[in-house]
Amino acid sequence: xxxxxxxxxxxxxxxxxxxxxxxxxxxxxxxxxxxxxxxxxxxxxxxxxxxxxxxxxxxxxxxxxxxxxxxxxxxxxxxxxxxxxxxxxxxxxxxxxxxxxxxxxxxxxxxxxxxxxxxxxxxxxxxxxxxxxxxxxxxxxxxxxxxxxxxxxxxxxxxxxxxxxxxxxxxxxxxxxxxxxxxxxxxxxxxxxxxxxxxxxxxxxxxxxxxxxxxxxxxxxxxxxxxxxxxxxxxxxxxxxxxxxxxxxxxxxxxxxxxxxxxxxxxxxxxxxxxxxxxxxxxxxxxxxxxxxxxxxxxxxxxxxxxxxxxxxxxxxxxxxxxxxxxxxxxxxxxxxxxxxxxxxxxxxxxxxxxxxxxxxxxxxxxxxxxxxxxxxxxxxxxxxxxxxxxxxxxxxxxxxxxxxxxxxxxxxxxxxxxxxxxxxxxxxxxxxxxxxxxxxxxxxxxxxxxxxxxxxxxxxxxxxxxxxxxxxxxxxxxxxxxxxxxxxxxxxxxxxxxxxxxxxxxxxxxxxxxxxxxxxxxxxxxxxxxxxxxxxxxxxxxxxxxxxxxxxxxxxxxxxxx
Amino acid sequence: xxxxxxxxxxxxxxxxxxxxxxxxxxxxxxxxxxxxxxxxxxxxxxxxxxxxxxxxxxxxxxxxxxxxxxxxxxxxxxxxxxxxxxxxxxxxxxxxxxxxxxxxxxxxxxxxxxxxxxxxxxxxxxxxxxxxxxxxxxxxxxxxxxxxxxxxxxxxxxxxxxxxxxxxxxxxxxxxxxxxxxxxxxxxxxxxxxxxxxxxxxxxxxxxxxxxxxxxxxxxxxxxxxxxxxxxxxxxxxxxxxxxxxxxxxxxxxxxxxxxxxxxxxxxxxxxxxxxxxxxxxxxxxxxxxxxxxxxxxxxxxxxxxxxxxxxxxxxxxxxxxxxxxxxxxx
Numbered sequence: 081x082x083x084x085x086x087x088x089x090x091x092x093x094x095x096x097x098x099x100x101x102x103x104x105x106x107x108x109x110x111x112x113x114x115x116x117x118x119x120x121x122x123x124x125x126x127x128x129x130x131x132x133x134x135x136x137x138x139x140x141x142x143x144x145x146x147x148x149x150x151x152x153x154x155x156x157x158x159x160x161x162x163x164x165x166x167x168x169x170x171x172x173x174x175x176x177x178x179x180x181x182x183x184x185x186x187x188x189x190x191x192x193x194x195x196x197x198x199x200x201x202x203x204x205x206x207x208x209x210x211x212x213x214x215x216x217x218x219x220x221x222x223x224x225x226x227x228x229x230x231x232x233x234x235x236x237x238x239x240x241x242x243x244x245x246x247x248x249x250x251x252x253x254x255x256x257x258x259x260x261x262x263x264x265x266x267x268x269x270x271x272x273x274x275x276x277x278x279x280x281x282x283x284x285x286x287x288x289x290x291x292x293x294x295x296x297x298x299x300x301x302x303x304x305x306x307x308x309x310x311x312x313x314x315x316x317x318x319x320x321x322x323x324x325x326x327x328x329x330x331x332x333x334x335x336x337x338x339x340x341x342x343x344x345x346x347x348x349x350x351x352x353x354x355x356x357x358x359x360x361x362x363x364x365x366x367x368x369x370x371x372x373x374x375x376x377x378x379x380x381x382x383x384x385x386x387x388x389x390x391x392x393x394x395x396x397x398x399x400x401x402x403x404x405x406x407x408x409x410x411x412x413x414x415x416x417x418x419x420x421x422x423x424x425x426x427x428x429x430x431x432x433x434x435x436x437x438x439x440x441x442x443x444x445x446x447x448x449x450x451x452x453x454x455x456x457x458x459x460x461x462x463x464x465x466x467x468x469x470x471x472x473x474x475x476x477x478x479x480x481x482x483x484x485x486x487x488x489x490x491x492x493x494x495x496x497x498x499x500x501x502x503x504x505x506x507x508x509x510x511x512x513x514x515x516x517x518x519x520x521x522x523x524x525x526x527x528x529x530x531x532x533x534x535x536x537x538x539x540x541x542x543x544x545x546x547x548x549x550x551x552x553x554x555x556x557x558x559x560x561x562x563x564x565x566x567x568x569x570x571x572x573x574x575x576x577x578x579x580x581x582x583x584x585x586x587x588x589x590x591x592x593x594x595x596x597x598x599x600x601x602x603x604x605x606x607x608x609x610x611x612x613x614x615x616x617x618x619x620x621x622x623x624x625x626x627x628x629x630x631x632x633x634x635x636x637x638x639x640x641x642x643x
Numbered sequence: 644x645x646x647x648x649x650x651x652x653x654x655x656x657x658x659x660x661x662x663x664x665x666x667x668x669x670x671x672x673x674x675x676x677x678x679x680x681x682x683x684x685x686x687x688x689x690x691x692x693x694x695x696x697x698x699x700x701x702x703x704x705x706x707x708x709x710x711x712x713x714x715x716x717x718x719x720x721x722x723x724x725x726x727x728x729x730x731x732x733x734x735x736x737x738x739x740x741x742x743x744x745x746x747x748x749x750x751x752x753x754x755x756x757x758x759x760x761x762x763x764x765x766x767x768x769x770x771x772x773x774x775x776x777x778x779x780x781x782x783x784x785x786x787x788x789x790x791x792x793x794x795x796x797x798x799x800x801x802x803x804x805x806x807x808x809x810x811x812x813x814x815x816x817x818x819x820x821x822x823x824x825x826x827x828x829x830x831x832x833x834x835x836x837x838x839x840x841x842x843x844x845x846x847x848x849x850x851x852x853x854x855x856x857x858x859x860x861x862x863x864x865x866x867x868x869x870x871x872x873x874x875x876x877x878x879x880x881x882x883x884x885x886x887x888x889x890x891x892x893x894x895x896x897x898x899x900x901x902x903x904x905x906x907x908x909x910x911x912x913x914x915x916x917x918x919x920x921x922x923x924x925x926x927x928x929x930x931x932x933x934x935x936x937x938x939x940x941x942x943x944x945x946x947x948x949x950x951x952x953x954x955x956x957x958x959x960x961x962x963x964x965x966x967x968x969x970x971x972x973x974x
Contacts, residue, residue, distance in 0.1 A: 541785050544785075
């Protein structure tokens with residue numbers, strides 16, 4: 081069936097025959113004064129399409145408001161299904177800021193593809209084939225295949241006028257398929273052309289795999305190392321190691337902010353920055369107001385990026401772009417973090433982290449190879465360069481399953497600022513279990529008030545309190561996911577006879593099963609500070625250990641509608 | 644059993660703009676109206692006619708979509724397309740803006756107070772339903788954000804006696820929410836409508852829920868608890884009123900005093916339905932008791948029964964007017 085149609089603003093996903101009706105939703109979503117016939121009087125007819133479709137139309141030099149589309153009635157394409165599937169993986173915090181399928185007339189993609197403007201009629205006909213390819217149909221019946229235009233993930237993050245939230249189109253660059261591609265390529269090229277493949281595994285992912293296979297975290301570490309090296313991976317590191325840097329830098333940053341709190345009103349509360357879901361939300365929704373509060377310390381993932389593509393690269397005499405750095409993380413938001421322009425080494429045209437795969441994607445890899453971690457033999461030793469190794473075990477850190485920032489900064493600050501040694505922290509649960517407080521009191525005076533705020537609703541309340549000047553905290557460990565990283569969107573799902581709650585508890589126990597180390601006492605970390613960071617100078621060291629944030633312009637005000 | 648609707652008064656409440664919603668205060672003495680002119684007007688009876696007592700003009704930057712009175716009658720909440728919800732406090736003859744609730748990504752479509760007065764629900768085109776809590780110092784905090792709908796959420800309504808919330812959406816579904824542990828979650832999804840569900844209303848006892856839709860029907864839902872004692876809650880559609888409405892049914896209201904069901908329709912008509920008392924409670928039967936075909940000159944957006952005076956009904960329309968009607972069950 082071929083049908084010609086101009087779609088109303090409220091039209092739905094391409095291919096749904098219902099979108100051809102004049103949707104009454106239009107009356108409400110179309111604030112067009114008192115015009116009863118708004119649907120028919122609108123000056124622009126707009127189309128709701130996927131990002132890539134739109135870009136293709138732009139690339140053919142068309143103005144969207146004069147478009148007629150001939151299309152075959154498509155069932156839900158794999159694209160749409162994939163988009164829906166992927167879109168649901170991001171943390172709740174990130175999803176809520178994602179734009180929905182509604183188009184207001186004034187919003188344009190801020191990053192339009194460069195187009196070759198063609199003269200002539202502004203009306204064109206586009207035909208969509210069953211295989212999803214696009215052809216422009218000229219008046220004489222000739223068809224020209226349209227190029228697929230791509231918009232990068234970064235552009236998408238920077239844009240608030242996006243047409244749909246089809247992230248799946250943009251994240252295909254980061255998946256276990258890509259890792260396989262690189263490993264395959266390595267086998268086909270000469271050794272001088274090979275990439276050094278490094279995989280950095282997070283402790284939360286290890287714990288998730290441990291729960292799934294009924295192993296300990298360290299057993300998973302050893303077996304996963306064997307599995308990956310068998311595939312051709314050269315080094316397997318542990319992000320608990322790079323996390324030591326994040327913890328130490330956060331401690332230092334906190335003290336520095338605390339000391340200048342009288343002169344700088346935005347020094348405190350310091351808000352943790354390791355969670356990219358929180359960062360993206362903060363940048364998009366609260367912009368300049370909130371950014372000064374956010375810690376500039378890099379997350380463990382990006383610390384590892386610095387270590388691998390900086391120190392490791394120079395030590396091994398390999399150029400950063402010849403290293404393929406993969407991280408294994410408990411969530412999908414980490415993929416967005418890896419794609420930030422701030423973490424792109426323009427001198428070498430390479431990202432510090434090339435690919436992020438989730439715990440779930442590692443499971444897919446194992447299943448695709450028909451391997452169970454239970455059966456893998458622990459033949460290869462753990463890599464010690466960037467891992468917290470003690471014998472055959474990996475060491476973790478005390479504190480929350482989301483990195484322990486509150487724990488470490490609190491203890492350090494109590495000691496350094498007030499000379500108080502704290503052994504155990506007492507957490508007080510507030511409105512709900514994802515909102516906890518820790519208070520340091522002496523002689524009836526509050527010296528330090530810290531909080532852990534997880535999940536969107538609690539983040540909302542925190543930010544609103546901050547805006548009203550009613551926040552009593554000095555530091556807040558902010559995480560987008562309820563229950564923190566151990567419950568990330570990329571973690572393995574429970575088995576059929578287990579509830580989410582039960583699984584989470586199991587993962588938490590396995591995570592805490594690792595013995596802990598104190599970052600300040602880690603000699604290898606100290607050594608790296610000396611030999612590497614101090615040697616490159618303060619400014620360069622700052623770039624390697626810290627980052628910055630960028631407020632994203634919002635353009636969703638209805639007052640911006642151009643009629 | 645034929646009834647009649649008598650027009651008592653027609654008021655041009657929001658000139659040159661849509662009148663989107665009207666709400667009676669709990670005492671039944673005031674009517675709040677809101678519209679596309681970004682204003683809220685409070686109307687009170689002076690003698691025989693309804694006069695404007697108060698104009699709340701600077702609260703919102705865009706259309707005010709719905710207004711809701713708190714159970715105690717001292718507060719008014721307004722939901723706006725500017726993505727905020729404003730809480731107003733009544734002071735003698737005026738209202739002052741107490742606080743503005745932010746957080747929704749885009750247009751807020753509805754606001755509703757829980758019967759307890761401590762909780763507030765809002766819903767938005769951003770597909771989410773938010774539940775807020777108010778403390779003794781009139782401070783509002785977000786309790787939960789629930790994302791059960793796939794599309795624009797049009798309406799939220801609280802159960803008259805239990806702490807239970809229902810929402811209606813452009814995704815054709817109705818969701819029922821309850822609090823579990825420290826979070827609110829969707830406990831049931833009611834499917835059956837073939838298009839946008841615009842509004843919801845509970846019956847006086849809270850045993851049934853009526854929904855109205857763009858599919859031109861009104862559906863009555865009843866909660867069924869399976870005999871085996873399991874806690875599986877499911878709502879079944881026990882009655883569908885079809886063939887009565889010419890266009891989208893935008894609003895439905897169940898009278899707390901009489902049990903009559905009124906509807907607001909895009910065919911410009913207002914209708915009142917009564918329940919057949921002899922029908923099986925599991926299969927209720929409704930008949931149309933009164934119908935005014937051209938109640939307004941344009942779409943009717945809202946219909947609201949006065950909570951104290953039986954038979955007193957308010958409607959409002961795209962033409963900026965609201966109208967007061969008297970419904971008599973036996974003419």
